Amino acid sequence: MITSIPVEKIVLLLEKQLNSNFTLVDAEKTILEHSFSKVMEKLEYCFLHTDNKYYSCMTDVGVKKTYFNPFHSCQYTIFLYYYARIIAMQTEGRLLADKLYYLNKMMNGVDLYHQIELPAVxxxxxxxxxxxxxxxxxxxxxxxxxxxxxxxxxxxxxxxxxxxxxxxxxxxxxxxxxxxxxxxxxxxxxxxxxxxxxxxxxxxxxxxxxxxxxx
Structure with a gap:
């Protein structure tokens, strides 16, 4: 997957957003960092199976790749849902999952609770x-x-x-x-x-x- 900003900066951006609105402790930062690869796998699979032109781009050698831009509201909506869902289901960070759910509501105006199971695509x-x-x-x-x-x-x-x-x-x-x-x-x-x-x-x-x- 190609990202609009370096991958490591996506986690830093999310940490800053969470810390600015709710505060973030070190243990939660660790959970975010450890869960990131699983979230990106989910996101890439979802984007791979959509025909939305904004979810893919061509590389310099003419290969079509999935594309994630955290400043694209709909893409970020999906990203935050998957993050909250994975953390709620696979870690002990239930409070962090709640923060991610709340952040999604604040930023994108949509209610996607992490206990609701949306499909892979x-x-x-x-x-x-x-x-x-x-x-x-x-x-x-x-x-x-x-x-x-x-x-x-x-x-x-x-x-x-x-x-x-x-x-x-x-x-x-x-x-x-x-x-x-x-x-x-x-x-x-x-x-x-x-x-x-x-x-x-x-x-x-x-x-x-x-x-x-x-x-």
């Missing part, structure tokens, strides 16, 4: 105001601004592969979203099953569901 665009809550997320999940995924009376969505949530759309409760589904801007899907290869508009229980013609 996912993405976002203009993610401000979006909340990804408890759900089962399929691969290639993608969301825009103002989107919400969450529960209803302790039931949670199951979302298939290649699902895209457009701006200000919501999926709640016992909803099963099929593969290759696009949830249209402003749509509300609540306790509703959506078949594969669908376009969804409106609000439950009066949704408009159309077959996608581009599949």
């Amino acid at each position: 996912w993405g976002c665009e203009h993610p401000m105001g979006s909340i990804m809550g408890r759900a089962t997320f399929g691969e290639y999940f993608f969301f825009y601004q103002g989107c919400t995924v969450g529960g209803d009376h302790n039931t949670y969505p199951v979302i298939g592969h290649h699902v895209r949530l457009f701006a200000n759309s919501t999926v709640l409760g016992e909803s099963h979203i099929g593969n290759n589904v696009w949830i249209g801007a402003g749509a509300l899907v609540k306790n509703t099953d959506i078949p594969d290869n669908s376009l969804v508009f409106g609000q439950s229980p009066n949704l408009i569901i159309k077959q996608r013609k581009d599949i």
Whole structure:
């Protein structure tokens, strides 16, 4: 992976951001440094499988490589989520994971708690105001601004592969979203099953569901 700044400066940048907002103790710095390679592996795999032109670049010898720029908000959103998730799941640094989660909210305006398991390949665009809550997320999940995924009376969505949530759309409760589904801007899907290869508009229980013609 190619990075916009030297790799060692990415960790230093993150340490400075955390220390400026929450304080950072030496043990937490050690966890950050030891977890960095695992985070970059996750990030590279995710970026490798996206067609977003900003997530790759050409080298001087004409080889296409994945590209990470920590000053690209969406890329940094994904980076911070993976960092918080790995630290929460694989170390004793739960408080540090909370700080990373909070930093992501502060910097990028998105709520991606480290206990929520997002897939190996996912993405976002203009993610401000979006909340990804408890759900089962399929691969290639993608969301825009103002989107919400969450529960209803302790039931949670199951979302298939290649699902895209457009701006200000919501999926709640016992909803099963099929593969290759696009949830249209402003749509509300609540306790509703959506078949594969669908376009969804409106609000439950009066949704408009159309077959996608581009599949």
